[in-house]
Amino acid sequence: MLVFLSVPVHASASDDLSIRIYVDGKRLETVRGAILVENTPYIPASFLRQDLGASTQWDSGKNTLTLERSGSKAQFILYERNAVIEGKAVKIDYPPIVLSNEIYVPAVSAGEALKIKVTWDIVSRSLQFYFPQGNATLPDTRAPADVSDPAGQLPQPPNGTVPGLRGDDVSSASPDRTSGDAVIHSIAVSGDQIIIGADRAIHATAFELSDPDRLVIDIPNSKIGSTLNGQPSGLNGTISVSHPNIQKIRYALFNNNPSTVRVVVDLSYAAPYTVGHGDDPASLIVSIPSERFKVVLDAGHGGKDPGANTYSKRYEKEFTLSLTLKVYELLKKEPMIEPVLTRSDDTFLELDERSEIANNIGADLFLSIHGNTYSSASVSGTETYYYNAASKSFAQTVHKHVVNDTGFRDRNVRQQEYKVLRLAKMPAALIEVGYLTNPDQEKLLFDEDFQNKIAHAIVNAIKEYLKL
Numbered sequence: 001m002l003v004f005l006s007v008p009v010h011a012s013a014s015d016d017l018s019i020r021i022y023v024d025g026k027r028l029e030t031v032r033g034a035i036l037v038e039n040t041p042y043i044p045a046s047f048l049r050q051d052l053g054a055s056t057q058w059d060s061g062k063n064t065l066t067l068e069r070s071g072s073k074a075q076f077i078l079y080e081r082n083a084v085i086e087g088k089a090v091k092i093d094y095p096p097i098v099l100s101n102e103i104y105v106p107a108v109s110a111g112e113a114l115k116i117k118v119t120w121d122i123v124s125r126s127l128q129f130y131f132p133q134g135n136a137t138l139p140d141t142r143a144p145a146d147v148s149d150p151a152g153q154l155p156q157p158p159n160g161t162v163p164g165l166r167g168d169d170v171s172s173a174s175p176d177r178t179s180g181d182a183v184i185h186s187i188a189v190s191g192d193q194i195i196i197g198a199d200r201a202i203h204a205t206a207f208e209l210s211d212p213d214r215l216v217i218d219i220p221n222s223k224i225g226s227t228l229n230g231q232p233s234g235l236n237g238t239i240s241v242s243h244p245n246i247q248k249i250r251y252a253l254f255n256n257n258p259s260t261v262r263v264v265v266d267l268s269y270a271a272p273y274t275v276g277h278g279d280d281p282a283s284l285i286v287s288i289p290s291e292r293f294k295v296v297l298d299a300g301h302g303g304k305d306p307g308a309n310t311y312s313k314r315y316e317k318e319f320t321l322s323l324t325l326k327v328y329e330l331l332k333k334e335p336m337i338e339p340v341l342t343r344s345d346d347t348f349l350e351l352d353e354r355s356e357i358a359n360n361i362g363a364d365l366f367l368s369i370h371g372n373t374y375s376s377a378s379v380s381g382t383e384t385y386y387y388n389a390a391s392k393s394f395a396q397t398v399h400k401h402v403v404n405d406t407g408f409r410d411r412n413v414r415q416q417e418y419k420v421l422r423l424a425k426m427p428a429a430l431i432e433v434g435y436l437t438n439p440d441q442e443k444l445l446f447d448e449d450f451q452n453k454i455a456h457a458i459v460n461a462i463k464e465y466l467k468l
């Protein structure tokens with residue numbers, strides 16, 4: 001269940017916006033004021049107890065508030081709309097909430113559960129309670145508090161996640177009025193960083209959730225300032241940002257004890273992140289890379305260019321496409337990599353078109369995948385090519401992984417002026433995985449399982465090169 005609550009108006013006796021409370025038509029001067037949450041009047045449990053004569057019992061294990069009065073009994077669960085009234089499960093429109101270490105219940109639901117008629121007039125801001133005829137009227141407000149609650153105050157909700165809410169949902173609890181909490185005054189995005197600013201040192205725990213991808217940052221012992229980013233703030237809100245990977249940032253006072261601000265960063269995809277401090281311990285810096293690495297995968301040949309004839313008269317273009325698509329599928333699962341194909345089917349492309357695809361999208365890496373041939377069937381092994389010096393280390397990394405994983409003969413990393421390599425403006429390599437003219441290697445190179453093994457080796461190489 002999702003509960004989004006607007007900023008509650010704290011009404012006090014001297015406040016013009018205070019809610020007038022009447023019991024059986026008589027104005028009640030009580031410090032246990034009602035509040036409005038989303039235009040719905042809420043009353044504190046202590047009001048039920050001390051002004052309406054109900055007994056209240058809080059079960060912190062079940063987060064359940066049990067109310068009893070004149071034989072009527074109701075159970076409300078914190079932050080849930082499921083209640084039990086007279087032993088029957090019912091849905092209430094608004095859930096009990098915690099504000100300032102006090103449990104508040106929706107006045108109408110709570111009153112009706114206790115057979116007290118409740119009316120609310122928003123214009124005069126009057127909340128009226130009527131006891132049934134012949135029933136006891138006003139309870140003695142000086143009566144001792146319930147034995148179930150000897151301290152005269154309800155226990156605080158348990159630590160940790162506010163019950164009844166999905167683990168990550170941003171919902172409001174109450175502002176913590178105790179001193180010592182850091183006041184968060186800004187949540188801003190600068191470049192690839194989200195900077196959360198407070199008036200004193202803050203620390204956070206962070207974790208990622210999927211479906212949809214989001215980063216959850218909990219900042220204990222903190223609260224939202226009365227202004228955030230220079231604007232009046234609520235207990236919760238949304239910050240829209242311009243960042244390729246961040247859709248929006250949500251924040252809320254998530255827990256009351258300890259006062260914990262939760263910031264949820266809604267991501268476009270599951271990106272790695274870091275959370276830490278710069279020089280200022282009062283600033284929390286969450287780094288989220290804005291861009292994925294674009295890796296162009298080029299399946300050699302295609303269409304009218306079949307590439308080499310293999311030992312058993314198959315075509316190189318089949319092998320290159322089949323392997324390249326496997327690499328592509330694996331790379332798609334890497335959160336920080338955006339793979340791009342030069343061809344995804346049996347299409348002919350000029351060599352310069354292949355490099356152009358990579359150059360046009362500003363690719364970070366280019367890898368062309370081939371199978372080798374020789375006039376003698378006995379020749380076998382892996383060769384990897386580069387042209388620009390800047391590409392050498394990428395070629396070496398790919399070569400190392402593929403040779404290791406295939407067990408093919410190491411025929412070295414070589415420099416060669418292949419057109420696709422020369423034209424590419426980023427680290428670019430061309431791998432001749434094995435010899436298609438060698439019957440043993442051909443068999444392996446066309447084997448699905450073996451292709452998967454090669455694809456994994458290439459993906460591991462790309463990840464190692466990109467330091468992922």
Ligand SMILES: [Zn+2]
Pocket residue numbers: 300301307308316370371
């Ligand atoms: Zn080729």
